[in-house]
Structure formats: C-alpha cells, structure tokens
Amino acid sequence: MSQMEPIPGGNLPPGFDSSSCRSVYVGNIHVNVTDKLLAEVFATAGPLAGCKLIRKDKSSYGFVDYHDRSSAALAIMTLHGRQLYGEALKVNWAYASGQREDTSGHFHIFVGDLSPEVTDATLYACFSVFPSCSDARVMWDHKTGRSKGYGFVSFRNQQEAQSAINDLTGKWLGNRQIRCNWATKGVGSNEDKQNSDNQNAVVLTNGSSGSQENTNEEAPENNPAYTTVYVGNLSHVVTQAVLHSNFHALGAGVIEEVRVQRDKGFGFVRYNTHEEAAFAIQMGNGKIVCGKPMKCSWGSKPTPPGTASNPLPPPPPPPAQPYQIAPSTGINQGYSAADLLAYQRELALSQAAASGLSGQALLQLTGQHGLSAASMGLSSSGSQALYDGYPNSLAAAQQLMYYR
Known part of the structure; x- marks a missing residue:
C-alpha cells in the first residue's frame, strides 16, 4: 500500500509536497451527509485521527485526518468520485493555508x-517561466469533479502578467492551445471563488483565490489609453501588409500603425480609439490568416498621451484575377479542327451576305481566311449561290458570339 500513489490533481499549491501529508480534503458533499456517515465512509481507508464537516446550503465540504500517510493516499484513490446521495465526492490532499x-x-x-x-x-x-507568477488555479465542476476548462494565474508584477498574455496565448498546453487575457468581472461566479478558496485548505484565510477578477481600473480593458491590439499565433509568412489588409477588412475603425515580428510570430495593430481596438480584438480573435487562427488581446502598453493621429492609407486592393471564360451551360466546349473550319466558312459567308459582296470580293475574303472557294462549295458565279447555299446566315452570326 505504501507504493500506491494518487494522481496529483485539483487545486494543490504550486510545488506542494504530499510526502508527509496525512489529511485529505473532501468536497461536493451532499447536504444530507452527516459527520457520522462521512467518518464511516472514510474509515474504510484506515483508522481516523479526526473528521470535520463544514456544512453549506448547497454543497458541504470537510477534512479527514489519518494516522498515517498511506491511509490518506488510499482514501484519495478509492473514495474520489464515490457517490453519496447522488453526488460524487471530490477527494484530494489537504494543505495548510500558509x-x-x-x-x-x-x-x-x-x-x-x-x-x-x-x-x-x-x-x-x-x-x-515568469518569475513573478505567484499562483495558478484550475476551476473545477464540483458536481462532476471535472475541470471547467479554464483557470486563473496570478502575478506579482503587472508587466510580467501582460507578457504572459502576449507570449503564451496560442501556445499548446496538454492537447489544446490556450487563450489568455486579463481576468475581468463576470468571468467567474461568486460560487467559483468561494469553492476555490475553500478547496483543500485546512485553515481558511481572507486571502483571495486566483479566480478573483482584476478590478484594477488601469487594466487595459478599462483604460481608454490602450488602443493597441496584440496579435499572436501568426504564420511566419504574414507580413505587415498582410496583417494590415486583414484588420482593415474587419472594419473596426481607423488603423494608425501596424508592426509584425515575423520571426516570433506576433504583431501589433494600433487603432485611433480604445473602442475601435476592443472591437478589433473581438472580431479578429480566431480569424484564419495564412492557415492559422489569430490570437488577439490587448497590447502591453498604453498609447502615450498626445500621440498625433496619422491614419494609415487603406491597403491596395488584391491583384485582379486573370480573365477567364466561364463554361456556358448546355454549350459543347470541345471543338475539333473541322468544326472551327466550318465556323470560319460560315462566318465569312455571313459577312459577305450582309455586305452584298460580289463573287470576286468573296474570293478575296476566303483567301484572307485561308479557305478556298471549293472548300466552301462555291464558284465565282456571283453572290446568289451564297444565298442559296447558306440561307441560315443569322444562325451563323449567332454562333459567332460563342467564340469571341
């Protein structure tokens, strides 16, 4: 049993060492569970040194202490996910608030x-990788015991927090590319914050969790001085002109400046106003450019006060595609040499008929087209044979437009 180890998970502190831990946290406890029932269930993993249940209106939680670490590890492995009154228990190592x-x-x-x-x-x-990173928490669904697919990371330094947003947006973590932005009001519910504060903590403190929203009024989304969009996850083939063209197509507003770091795969687009930049972030995030989805967020620095507006001219339109004749429905496009010869003959005849050419003039015309009078079934007797042999000159003229 001493060799059995639970898989680390949940909201454990960074660098948490469980080698000497003998207590477990129990979350998502149904309100009908009593102290006695909780103790009986967890005593199946080993003798208890203590058991405490903290009751809440919707979902309670508690802590169970064992005499030895191996019993605590066994409780995590065997009782995590155990159903009590239809609710799956969430069991993990407990840690001191400090x-x-x-x-x-x-x-x-x-x-x-x-x-x-x-x-x-x-x-x-x-x-x-950023030295001022102080905490990281994944939000968990306390009913299913599964991750909600998002979390919060705390930093002591604001500039490093912005650098983390810029550098790690679009990076692969596990099996997905993560997206980062400043935490704002409305991202996490009060229940998330309360549960995150309570999660695994033996002694609760007034310290906030990583899920607390940043209410700093100087955050980019709340500061009108921020007018620059950071654009990450760019293909190395994206140039300044390509980025300019794609953001111009969004129609978010007046673009003042475009910069691209092709070797690093990111760039910046500065707008005239904060509102225009915010709209560009919303519209551009996820847009496919050169085969890769853009990752858009706020730039790391506000636009200096007094910066003069100097809008970039609209990008040139894309080069026109070479003219191509679209196939016409119902018209046979496969013409043989004999077909083309017959066309030339009828074209010459129709032109001669329309202009009332004489037989001599007709011979001159056929010579220009490389046709002999014999090949046309005519003699030099005059233009009357022209009309007799080819009465459908109108049809021939109509065919002309299919070849032009």
Whole structure:
C-alpha cells in the first residue's frame, strides 16, 4: 500500500509536497451527509485521527485526518468520485493555508481552453517561466469533479502578467492551445471563488483565490489609453501588409500603425480609439490568416498621451484575377479542327451576305481566311449561290458570339 500513489490533481499549491501529508480534503458533499456517515465512509481507508464537516446550503465540504500517510493516499484513490446521495465526492490532499500565497494584491489573468488533464501544478509550471507568477488555479465542476476548462494565474508584477498574455496565448498546453487575457468581472461566479478558496485548505484565510477578477481600473480593458491590439499565433509568412489588409477588412475603425515580428510570430495593430481596438480584438480573435487562427488581446502598453493621429492609407486592393471564360451551360466546349473550319466558312459567308459582296470580293475574303472557294462549295458565279447555299446566315452570326 505504501507504493500506491494518487494522481496529483485539483487545486494543490504550486510545488506542494504530499510526502508527509496525512489529511485529505473532501468536497461536493451532499447536504444530507452527516459527520457520522462521512467518518464511516472514510474509515474504510484506515483508522481516523479526526473528521470535520463544514456544512453549506448547497454543497458541504470537510477534512479527514489519518494516522498515517498511506491511509490518506488510499482514501484519495478509492473514495474520489464515490457517490453519496447522488453526488460524487471530490477527494484530494489537504494543505495548510500558509502554503498558498495571498494573491489579493496581485494581477490576475484568465486562461481558457484548458485540456481536461491540466491541473493547478501543470498550469503553474507553464506560467512559472515568469518569475513573478505567484499562483495558478484550475476551476473545477464540483458536481462532476471535472475541470471547467479554464483557470486563473496570478502575478506579482503587472508587466510580467501582460507578457504572459502576449507570449503564451496560442501556445499548446496538454492537447489544446490556450487563450489568455486579463481576468475581468463576470468571468467567474461568486460560487467559483468561494469553492476555490475553500478547496483543500485546512485553515481558511481572507486571502483571495486566483479566480478573483482584476478590478484594477488601469487594466487595459478599462483604460481608454490602450488602443493597441496584440496579435499572436501568426504564420511566419504574414507580413505587415498582410496583417494590415486583414484588420482593415474587419472594419473596426481607423488603423494608425501596424508592426509584425515575423520571426516570433506576433504583431501589433494600433487603432485611433480604445473602442475601435476592443472591437478589433473581438472580431479578429480566431480569424484564419495564412492557415492559422489569430490570437488577439490587448497590447502591453498604453498609447502615450498626445500621440498625433496619422491614419494609415487603406491597403491596395488584391491583384485582379486573370480573365477567364466561364463554361456556358448546355454549350459543347470541345471543338475539333473541322468544326472551327466550318465556323470560319460560315462566318465569312455571313459577312459577305450582309455586305452584298460580289463573287470576286468573296474570293478575296476566303483567301484572307485561308479557305478556298471549293472548300466552301462555291464558284465565282456571283453572290446568289451564297444565298442559296447558306440561307441560315443569322444562325451563323449567332454562333459567332460563342467564340469571341
């Protein structure tokens, strides 16, 4: 049993070490579950040193202490997902509140499109390339025990938080490309925040969770000085002209500047107003350009005060396609050499008939077309044979338009 280990998951603190942990957190407990029933269920994994149930109106949670670590590990492996009154228990290691840093004064970003297997530790490892990353939390559905597909990452430094948004949007984490932006009001519900604060914590504190929204009024989405759109996940073939053309096609507003870092796969598009940039982010995010979906978010810096407006001229229209004759329905396009010869003959005859040419003039005309009078079935006796032999000169003239 000492060799059996639960799979790390849930909202464990970054770098959490369970080697000496003997307590487990139990979440998503049905309101009808009593202290006695909870103790009886978890005693199946080993002798208990303590059991505490914290009752809530909708979904309770609790903590179970064991005498040894192996019993706690067995409880996580065997009781996670166990149904009590139709609710699946969520069981994981418990940790002391001091093991999580208070992030209430930090800067928080939203991370979406997370793969189901991504845990707090995985998310933290991804963003910890930035030294000021302080916490990372995946939001979990407490009824199913599964990830909701998004989470929040906290940073002590605002500039590094913005750099994380710029650099990691569109990067692969697990089986999906993640999307990042500033955490804003309405992203997470109060229930999410409360459950995230309670999750796995032996002693609750007033510290906020990583899911708290950034209410800083200087955040880009709330600051009218931000007018630049960061564009990530660009193909290396995307040039400044290509990016300009695609954002011009969005019709979001007046474009002041376009820059592209082709070797790094990102660029910037600066608009005249904050509202235009916000609309461009909404319209451009996910748009396919040169085979890859763009990842749009706010630029890292506000536009300096007093910057003069100097709109870029509209991009030139794309080069016109060479003229091509579209096939006409019901008209045979496969003409043989004999067909073309017959056409030339009827064309010459119709022209001669229309102009009342004499036989001599007709011979001159046929010579210009490389036709002999014999091949036309005519003699030099005059134009009367012309009319007798080819009365349907109108039909021939109509065929002419199919060849022009």
